[in-house]
Amino acid sequence: MSARPPGFRIEVPELAFGNDVLLQNFDASFTGGGWTCLLGPSGSGKTTLLRLAADLQQGGRAIADDGMPLAGRVAYMAQTDLLLPWLSAEANVLLGWRLRGHGRVGAAARARARALLAEVGLGDQAGLLPQALSGGMRQRVALARTLMEDRPVVLMDEPFSALDAITRYRLQDLAAGLLAGRTVLQVTHDPLEALRLGQEILVLKGRPARLAERIHLSSPPPRPADAPELTGLHAKLLAALAGSPAPERRAAA
């Protein structure tokens, strides 16, 4: 990375799906070089915020705080693995290189992809097609593909959701190590995961959605799950999430 990873702001005047106003006069900023976790009930607009940051969603915009466009500096990991079924795990990890037309993928890039696959525990599966992999393995390939992009801003939508508890714990450590110092925005359903990884934890709630809670953690991630400071915050987060239930989405939405 050449320069310091930029922070960014997301501004949304109004974003509605049909009559359902999801976001209104929404404005949130994300610290450059920091790891932010977005929590909130299903349908609270977490994924929409991530898509706005990735420039995949109309209705709002994301502005980098260094005045340069955010496009081209973002890696995005969607909720589904989006692996291409005709490419091997390794070729999927190298997809960005292939798409940007770097011609033949160089030996260095190939070695990096192999190393990343080995780090997510798929060293022996590099040559397999996605259909031969389990759901958790596929998600790990998608994670490796995201890390391979080597971008200053990383957006991840529930990147560990399909993993078993042990693998999840290990990969949280891995991601925290590899992405340290970058601007990370991660959507998660798991308060404990947010507490392990986030330097900033945002709780999104209501309709239109607003930031119901903002917690700042100063100790560096990844934090051990039994760290004493987390216990109190865990209860606080659960209360914030459960507290006043968000209004039900209309059936038509």
Place this chain on the structure above:
Amino acid sequence: MMASLVRGLAVMLGLLLLWQLLVWGTGVPRYLLPEPLAVFEALWLQGPLILHHALLTLAEIVLGLVLGLLLGGLMALVLASSSLLSRWLLPLVIASQAVPVFALAPLLVLWLGYGMASKVAMAVLVIFFPVTVSFHEGLRRVERGWIEQARVMDAGAASILWHIRLPAALPAFGAGARIAAVVAPIGAVIGEWVGSAGGLGYLMLHANARMQTDLLFAALLVLCLMAMALWLIVDRLLRRLIFWQPDTLHAA
């Protein structure tokens, strides 16, 4: 593989037996329905003649198939490349199919002559539509997440087309190509019926006029075998090309 071959042979033998029984039972004259043995006799005695015409027809079919797949594939790409072109051209493609293609056969013979060109053109005409429509449909229905992900990865439109849309649409193209492999022989033979100096269609017409029904059946048999072989080859090639798509219908 072995089992399917045995199955095919068994069905064939059963049909031949039925045919023989029908001839014996009804006593139809030979010029209406020859017995299987007579057909095989004709096949044996007239072998070189049939082979000569069969090779001609085969060349027309294969040329028509290759050209039809190429043109249909190109048309689908053009339609997919711009919404403006698609709005103007797609109605034209569909309208072209509203003209009964077989009614055009005499015209094609008039324009392109009695030689191979008119038959190849005929085959191309019947292939073009299913290939274009199915491939175009495939190019349109690519998983949106793949495209979005590629856009975040800074891929240009050409790169997305080449690396994502094309392979993703291959199964749909395969469906069109399989139909094409089946209808290509029909196009070629119709072309031969309307006007030609060679080919299995010509031979059949000729034999029919001279009441050489056994020769007609022999030619028909060869045509069937050719069409089946063509389909098998195309199917096998497509399966190899689309290796990642498992057959879930009859999976054990």
